Amino acid sequence: MEVIILPNQQKAAYLVAQILAKELKAHPRLVLGMATGRTMEPVYRLLVDMHQKEGLDFSLCSTFNLDEYIGIPADHPCSYRHYMNELLFDRVNIAKANTHLPDGMASDLGAECLRYEAAITQAGGIDLQLVGIGSDGHIGFNEPLSSLRSRTREKALTPATREQNAPMFGGDPANVPRRAITMGVGTILDSRRCLMLVTGKSKATILAKAVEGPISAMVTASALQLHPRCQVVVDEEAASELKEIEYHRWVFANEPEWAEFQNLV
Ligand SMILES: N[C@@H]1[C@@H](O)[C@H](O)[C@@H](COP(=O)(O)O)O[C@@H]1O
Numbered sequence: 001m002e003v004i005i006l007p008n009q010q011k012a013a014y015l016v017a018q019i020l021a022k023e024l025k026a027h028p029r030l031v032l033g034m035a036t037g038r039t040m041e042p043v044y045r046l047l048v049d050m051h052q053k054e055g056l057d058f059s060l061c062s063t064f065n066l067d068e069y070i071g072i073p074a075d076h077p078c079s080y081r082h083y084m085n086e087l088l089f090d091r092v093n094i095a096k097a098n099t100h101l102p103d104g105m106a107s108d109l110g111a112e113c114l115r116y117e118a119a120i121t122q123a124g125g126i127d128l129q130l131v132g133i134g135s136d137g138h139i140g141f142n143e144p145l146s147s148l149r150s151r152t153r154e155k156a157l158t159p160a161t162r163e164q165n166a167p168m169f170g171g172d173p174a175n176v177p178r179r180a181i182t183m184g185v186g187t188i189l190d191s192r193r194c195l196m197l198v199t200g201k202s203k204a205t206i207l208a209k210a211v212e213g214p215i216s217a218m219v220t221a222s223a224l225q226l227h228p229r230c231q232v233v234v235d236e237e238a239a240s241e242l243k244e245i246e247y248h249r250w251v252f253a254n255e256p257e258w259a260e261f262q263n264l265v
Helices: 009-026 038-054 080-087 109-122 159-164 185-189 201-212 220-226 245-254 256-264
Strands: 002-006 031-034 062-065 067-069 128-131 153-156 179-182 193-198 230-235
Touching: 002 009, 002 245, 009 038, 009 128, 009 193, 009 230, 009 256, 038 080, 038 193, 062 080, 062 109, 067 080, 109 153, 109 179, 185 220, 193 220, 201 220, 201 230, 220 230, 245 256
Parallel strands: 002 230, 031 062, 031 128, 128 193, 193 230
Antiparallel strands: 067 179, 153 179
């Protein structure tokens, strides 16, 4: 696991968007794992910008989102399908048929979870997975005590998560669905490359637990320590409780991979 610390949220999002664009240019048929949440919004804005101004081409790639709420239809303004369409899919030249989210309205949710896993396998697996982190340390909707080997399945959301996501549902946690379909921790760990983006002071404590704490099902993001190629891009505020800050800075300043991005610090 590698931690990249950048001065602010904008620069952290910029690096993530640049990495993604670089992978997409090198591999037009890239299979992308997508994440939602406020943290990802600037990343998608930057990708749309690159599409409009530089012709970044999404026509051959496909996407699989981490999760979707159960019981709200795709066209509901709070569904993750709606979020993705609004922020990215409707604004770039991606084929809608190549964009995948679990169907939270499926009549047989168990079958839907199996179908989703099979679709990822059929696409050849996820090349680059984006993830954020919830206030309780979740990735996707893998709430505390999720099995670290779990696959796509239904999960009950914790009160903390429903509270965190309440602003998107008019401010009342009671309006946030109680359940979601999420890729499992094991599904996420199978991705070939993983990029976690974490910004803001409110994420500092949970980020330190995820990155420097013990691997624990209580903080499912800590399982990313087992990922073969996981890079964590954070801003100064989110990094403020990390112990190895100087080491992380030194790695960014010295690894050839990051040479072209030195101007960001
Ligand atoms: N299921 C999503 C997560 O994938 C996301 O990481 C988290 C953080 O959201 P935010 O970026 O708004 O803090 O929100 C939701 O719970």
